[in-house]
Amino acid sequence: MSIDYLDFDIADAITQFTLTQVMNACYDADTFPNPFCSQFSRQANGQLPPNDAFNVGFVNAGQRTYKAFVSELLYGFDALGGVWDLSGSLQNVTESTRTLLGSTTDYKGELDTATPGAPEWQANVRARYSRDNWSTFLQMRMIGEGIWDNDAAADRFSIPGEDAVFIWNGGFSYEFTDSISAQLNINNLLDELPTPGVIASGDDARYDNIGRFYRLSLQISL
Numbered sequence: 001m002s003i004d005y006l007d008f009d010i011a012d013a014i015t016q017f018t019l020t021q022v023m024n025a026c027y028d029a030d031t032f033p034n035p036f037c038s039q040f041s042r043q044a045n046g047q048l049p050p051n052d053a054f055n056v057g058f059v060n061a062g063q064r065t066y067k068a069f070v071s072e073l074l075y076g077f078d079a080l081g082g083v084w085d086l087s088g089s090l091q092n093v094t095e096s097t098r099t100l101l102g103s104t105t106d107y108k109g110e111l112d113t114a115t116p117g118a119p120e121w122q123a124n125v126r127a128r129y130s131r132d133n134w135s136t137f138l139q140m141r142m143i144g145e146g147i148w149d150n151d152a153a154a155d156r157f158s159i160p161g162e163d164a165v166f167i168w169n170g171g172f173s174y175e176f177t178d179s180i181s182a183q184l185n186i187n188n189l190l191d192e193l194p195t196p197g198v199i200a201s202g203d204d205a206r207y208d209n210i211g212r213f214y215r216l217s218l219q220i221s222l
Contacts, residue, residue, distance in 0.1 A: 001073045008066040015062055015100060019054045062100035068093045082131030091122045111146040111162060111198075111206065119144035121164075133175040141167045143207065148197075159197035167192050167208050179221040188212045 017025070025036040040054035068091055075086045096107040096117065110117025121144030128137040147161030168190055173183040191212040198207055 001071070001075075003069065003071045006066065006068045006070060008064070010064040012062070015098075017100075019048075021100065022054055062098060065095055065097045065099075066093075067095040080129075080131075082129050085128040085130070086126070088125040089123065093118055093120050106150045108150070109146045110150055111148055117146075119146040119164075121145075134173065136172045137170065139169040141169070143167075157197075159195070162195060162198060165192060165207060181219050183217050183219070185215045185217075186212065187215070 022036050022039050043049055071090045073088045077084050098105050107117035109120045123142040126139040143165045145164045169187050170189055171185040175181040188208045193211050194207045194209055
């Protein structure tokens, strides 16, 4: 068993400004005009053009902070005429922020994969039993509860976040000979589908967005 503490504090982290950030940096800075003002353009009527309104590349700016506890467990023993292998991992994010142009954004507990956010808690547990020439396993993956945006107004989302989700997978394998084996995997045993809020956010990739499905494979080694 191991327990690690991750503590990253990166200055001048690589990032890319949005149009809003570029304009804020232009107009809200102590000096005007400044280099940010040349990175976007306006039409004669003062409006932004429909295309190519701004042009910025990746820059070294701001600060990125990430702190988390990560624990892993590996354990094996003999029982019931076979061999048991247990493994698991647990992650607890305690801090996740980004400071850019003097503004700090808190990402801890955010579910949106488009940001550096992540649920505060995530876990993965797997049990495998092997005997003679066959084996079977059961796996549980937990995605902790979270919200879509820590800075969102109270009425922005009708569903502000998601509860914890548990996804179960299982499988069975059999070795016919030293060179021929077959394996059946069943992903998402309980057919746990993403909620409408997850699908609407486009963040269903973090979860299982297919539902229960089976995969049968045959392996032949020459």
